[in-house]
Amino acid sequence: MEGEIDAGARLPVPVTVFGPLHLLALRVHRLADTGHGHEALIAADAYLAIAHAVGDDRTVPFLVQGQMYANLHMGRLTEATELGERLLRLQQESGSALGEAKVLCDLAQVDVLRGRYFLAMRNLARAAVLLDQPYTDVDRRISALCSFAEAATAAEMYETAATTYEQLSIAHAGFGLVHAATLLHWGLRLGHVGRHDEGANRLRRSAEITRRQVEQRPDDMVAGAMLALALAKLGDVVPAEKLAREAVMPLRQAENYRYARMAHLALGISLRTQGALAEARTEFVAARELCMFGPRPDEKPVIRFEMALTALATDDGQAGRDMFEAVEGQTRELWRLRMQRLAMLRQARQREESEAARARAEREVLRDPLTGLDNRRRFDLLMDRIDRGRVRTPLVLLLVDVDHFKAINDAYSHVTGDRALREVARILRAHCRAEDIPVRYAGDEFTVFLHGDLAVGREVAERIRAAVARTDILPGVRITVSVGLAVLAEGMSGETLFRAADDRLYAAKWSGRNTIAS
Numbered sequence: 001m002e003g004e005i006d007a008g009a010r011l012p013v014p015v016t017v018f019g020p021l022h023l024l025a026l027r028v029h030r031l032a033d034t035g036h037g038h039e040a041l042i043a044a045d046a047y048l049a050i051a052h053a054v055g056d057d058r059t060v061p062f063l064v065q066g067q068m069y070a071n072l073h074m075g076r077l078t079e080a081t082e083l084g085e086r087l088l089r090l091q092q093e094s095g096s097a098l099g100e101a102k103v104l105c106d107l108a109q110v111d112v113l114r115g116r117y118f119l120a121m122r123n124l125a126r127a128a129v130l131l132d133q134p135y136t137d138v139d140r141r142i143s144a145l146c147s148f149a150e151a152a153t154a155a156e157m158y159e160t161a162a163t164t165y166e167q168l169s170i171a172h173a174g175f176g177l178v179h180a181a182t183l184l185h186w187g188l189r190l191g192h193v194g195r196h197d198e199g200a201n202r203l204r205r206s207a208e209i210t211r212r213q214v215e216q217r218p219d220d221m222v223a224g225a226m227l228a229l230a231l232a233k234l235g236d237v238v239p240a241e242k243l244a245r246e247a248v249m250p251l252r253q254a255e256n257y258r259y260a261r262m263a264h265l266a267l268g269i270s271l272r273t274q275g276a277l278a279e280a281r282t283e284f285v286a287a288r289e290l291c292m293f294g295p296r297p298d299e300k301p302v303i304r305f306e307m308a309l310t311a312l313a314t315d316d317g318q319a320g321r322d323m324f325e326a327v328e329g330q331t332r333e334l335w336r337l338r339m340q341r342l343a344m345l346r347q348a349r350q351r352e353e354s355e356a357a358r359a360r361a362e363r364e365v366l367r368d369p370l371t372g373l374d375n376r377r378r379f380d381l382l383m384d385r386i387d388r389g390r391v392r393t394p395l396v397l398l399l400v401d402v403d404h405f406k407a408i409n410d411a412y413s414h415v416t417g418d419r420a421l422r423e424v425a426r427i428l429r430a431h432c433r434a435e436d437i438p439v440r441y442a443g444d445e446f447t448v449f450l451h452g453d454l455a456v457g458r459e460v461a462e463r464i465r466a467a468v469a470r471t472d473i474l475p476g477v478r479i480t481v482s483v484g485l486a487v488l489a490e491g492m493s494g495e496t497l498f499r500a501a502d503d504r505l506y507a508a509k510w511s512g513r514n515t516i517a518s
Helices: 022-033 037-054 059-073 076-093 095-112 116-131 138-154 158-171 171-190 197-217 223-235 239-253 257-273 277-294 298-312 316-364 375-386 405-412 413-431 452-469 492-511
Strands: 395-402 437-442 445-451 481-487
Touching: 022 037, 022 059, 059 076, 059 095, 095 116, 095 138, 116 138, 116 316, 138 158, 138 171, 158 171, 158 316, 171 197, 171 223, 171 298, 171 316, 197 223, 223 239, 223 257, 239 257, 239 316, 257 277, 257 298, 298 316, 298 445, 375 437, 375 492, 395 405, 395 413, 395 452, 395 492, 405 413, 413 437, 413 445, 413 452, 437 481, 445 452, 452 481, 481 492
Parallel strands: none
Antiparallel strands: 395 445, 395 481, 437 445
């Protein structure tokens, strides 16, 4: 692309829900997910400049998300946190509850990796409450639930992750393997803390899922490595060894180190069970060495425990027993901390649910029952925020008044008048963004607290006026509105702002109605 991009330009492509540049964002995500973090960051910087230049605001959050994932995969957790917090603000400003929930989950995962468990559990709890709401956007809800399960997995909260993945597997068969992986690690850890029957249960369930995949696709080395590890721990070592040997080198060559580690583990456990202790230790060392390539938090403890078991089998003298007991004690302590995190999440969830219920009750108090808009009490609270200098600027106040409303009530009944007010309220909502606040001020008068300058205010006011004028609210009856606008200036009180908008509304009425004045 040569030359500079005109700031007012728009790309000649249709705008989708993801934005016209979403393919560029997908490239950033692919680079981040395949270990090309530096390339992902360079690409994201370039694409963000293009998105801002052509006004593609919808793609910006996806590019920032790609930057966050790239930093996360590169271990740059502070940078990932900063980008996540920026992305959270973008999602909150856009009013996307699902987008907000996904970012909260991603931030929780970063917080877990940084050891900030209190913040992680609070973010996960907030996300869980948001995800409990009904949504029509199935794909974005699935994406948010994936992030929820990944964060729970990072915190080793297998119960939470497995329940989520099982829920996702019902809707989409592609989640079967990640569900199986969760059950597999859960079963391994249960066995390491002495809960062998429960552990074997999870391992068998994991094996059932992966065996179906291997039978359908014998060349699936990922499923093969997972099945091999489950079978090895269940004592079925001959097929486990065969599967592991078939999978280990292809996985290493494909740089799929996570599942290569599983194959080495499976091979090591199988060889140890068959008495080949030196060869078994070699496989565990290979698995440990691959941990330099982004391991799960629970993989190192699993490998360490299996190595300690092998060392004990090699030398069951006092030194070997002492070393094993030290590793076993550490494993139990890690399990105790894991249980604490589960309790923290439950408590945080209860707090968030109570807060959400209180917020819902407050919203009902501030809601006009006829139109569903905010009511006069909400208006007074906003005016108080203006008086205290706590409102983000620039801000424009719109006063919207239905023309000749009394005549409509007198000629067609109050029921018809109510229907007209509800339709005007619907139009106001349709032309307001998430950060704008439409209010039924009194009777047939409405206000809109609009974030933007006077030019934006005029544009929105004209759209509202035109939409009402062309809407067939009552057959054969033309209903119109007049609109007055005023800009919040520095040091201006709420009362002064309202008087200025009211003067403009009076001017609009005086000039013949069905018009705007600013």
